[in-house]
Amino acid sequence: MCPVNQLLKNLGYDVVRTIGEGAFSKVKMATSEKYQRDVAIKVLDRRRTPEMYSTKFLPRELEILRTVKHPNIIAPYEFIDVSNGLHFIVMELCFTDLLTIIQDEGRLTDTKAKCLFQQIVSAVNYLHQHHIVHRDLKCENILLTKDDKVKITDFNLGKLLNSTDLCTTYCGSMAYASPEVLQGNPYDPKKSDIWSIGVILFVMVSGTFPFDDHNITALPKLQEKGAAFPKDLTLNENCKSLVKTLLHYCPHHRPDIGAVVEHSWLKGSLNQPE
Structure with missing residues (x-):
């Protein structure tokens, strides 16, 4: 042993x-x-x-x-x-993670994606309200119980913020990193978290990543052009609108998490902390 x-x-x-x-x-x-x-x-x-x-x-x-x-x-x-x-x-102990589910089953239905994303948003809303940022939100860090309860994990890049802190540390995984993080600019970590959950939602509803991350130097240009959904994908228009808002190239134009909570696609049944 x-x-x-x-x-x-x-x-x-x-x-x-x-x-x-x-x-x-x-x-x-x-x-x-x-x-x-x-x-x-x-x-x-x-x-x-x-x-x-x-x-x-x-x-x-x-x-x-x-x-x-x-x-x-x-x-x-x-x-x-x-x-x-x-x-x-x-x-x-959790049953699996979101990436494994999508790799095994393909893209999620609108109903299941909404159910899981509501829980992700609820957790991120709680964190941001308490001035905590995750900085490494990705499908692998979204754990699931057997009854589809979301559990966000892996806070080794997390940070407790002062009110208007900008960050300079490169954080996260390239496929989920915001343009400002990739370019090495001082960044608002809450808006960077928003970008990351946008990538997560895109992956959930399409089964693919929004941008090819094999070339880090080319990736910000792809991000600036905007995410393109697969042509054969039928997707709820409210969901598509939310993804595009979360993945806005300019961080100032991304919503804060409170606005995400109120988005029409999600409005209604967010979990509340116990």
């Missing part, structure tokens, strides 16, 4: 398998004696991460996860700090 798994076992968690791996962390599925259920455990090792991550980004992630409480944001059960630089975040 590997040392980390043995350590977790000593803490009451029997590791079943590794279910995810990022640049600086692993996520393990484990059975918990304490919680009498399967859980996900994010394993972070400060000894193997760049200094900037361990001193800047990791503390932010831990602070955000300790602060937020919303039904569509992943809920941590426990934070465990081990003296040798290991950190364990014990979280609820």
